[in-house]
Amino acid sequence: MRIMIIGGTSGIGLGLAAHYAAHGAELALCGRDVTRLDGHPLASAPGVRTYAFDIADRAAVAGAMQDFGAAGLDMVIVTAGQYVDAAGLAAQPALGLRLAHTNIGGLVAAFDAAAAVMREQGRGQIVAVASIAGLLKAYPDGSLYSASKRAAIGICDTYRKALAPLGIALTTIVPGYVDTARLRELNDGDAGGKPFLLAEDDAIRRIVDAIERRAVRCVFPWQLHWLVRLFNLMPSGLRNLRRK
Numbered sequence: 001m002r003i004m005i006i007g008g009t010s011g012i013g014l015g016l017a018a019h020y021a022a023h024g025a026e027l028a029l030c031g032r033d034v035t036r037l038d039g040h041p042l043a044s045a046p047g048v049r050t051y052a053f054d055i056a057d058r059a060a061v062a063g064a065m066q067d068f069g070a071a072g073l074d075m076v077i078v079t080a081g082q083y084v085d086a087a088g089l090a091a092q093p094a095l096g097l098r099l100a101h102t103n104i105g106g107l108v109a110a111f112d113a114a115a116a117v118m119r120e121q122g123r124g125q126i127v128a129v130a131s132i133a134g135l136l137k138a139y140p141d142g143s144l145y146s147a148s149k150r151a152a153i154g155i156c157d158t159y160r161k162a163l164a165p166l167g168i169a170l171t172t173i174v175p176g177y178v179d180t181a182r183l184r185e186l187n188d189g190d191a192g193g194k195p196f197l198l199a200e201d202d203a204i205r206r207i208v209d210a211i212e213r214r215a216v217r218c219v220f221p222w223q224l225h226w227l228v229r230l231f232n233l234m235p236s237g238l239r240n241l242r243r244k
């Protein structure tokens, strides 16, 4: 099994990498700064390569995909994603475009590059990690992150249909809160207040299961999914009271 993980240098992507490495997969771990893996056991594990690129750089993504994919490419997992809140956007407007380039443009670049290799093989699986925030209906105080993940889910649906005739499956993972270092960093070191927070290894197990089932879309945890559904049913006046 040969798997490229874009966003494989930390959090959910690194957790998935550890799982697949333990099951004998050959891996390409990708991120902008692969020195983040220095000292991690996977960095020196046999069968693990690293590629440093920005997912928004189409040529770089395609180059890495062709290089690693030359010996076959069974799966591409995209976990690369960024978050910025309204205060962050106001302070640093450039973060908005960077988020869009990563969460939306980068996703498309990764799908195109993966499809270019996989169509030659006539098979393959692409997995994209969106967010349950992307299932929230748009509302005036909605975040750019939500909007980008809403777009990501829609892009996945479109690509799934387009790639199916080529023998390429696409699985969209739509998680709620996962207790990664990045989520803790965004919450002053403690994400414990987030509703229905999942431990990282629990989330990894659910994602691996969805990948093995070749699920079209996997949303978890169900409790947060139901809260989002209820929120979406609320009259717009009430929905607009929600912050973030």
Ligand SMILES: NC(=O)c1ccc[n+]([C@@H]2O[C@H](COP(=O)([O-])OP(=O)(O)OC[C@H]3O[C@@H](n4cnc5c(N)ncnc54)[C@H](OP(=O)(O)O)[C@@H]3O)[C@@H](O)[C@H]2O)c1
Pocket: 006, 007, 008, 009, 010, 011, 012, 013, 030, 031, 032, 033, 034, 036, 053, 054, 055, 056, 079, 080, 081, 082, 102, 106, 129, 130, 131, 132, 175, 176, 177, 178, 179, 180, 181, 182, 183
């Ligand atoms: N944690 C949660 O609660 C949660 C919930 C729902 C959805 N998600 C989604 O799950 C994904 C992973 O989240 P996480 O918590 O594991 O975050 P994380 O630890 O920050 O991991 C993000 C990974 O993506 C890479 N990355 C970011 N921007 C990139 C870019 N422009 N080009 C290439 N690589 C890039 C990062 O490496 P570099 O910084 O070195 O590039 C890192 O390896 C994200 O898409 C996130 O939106 C997370």
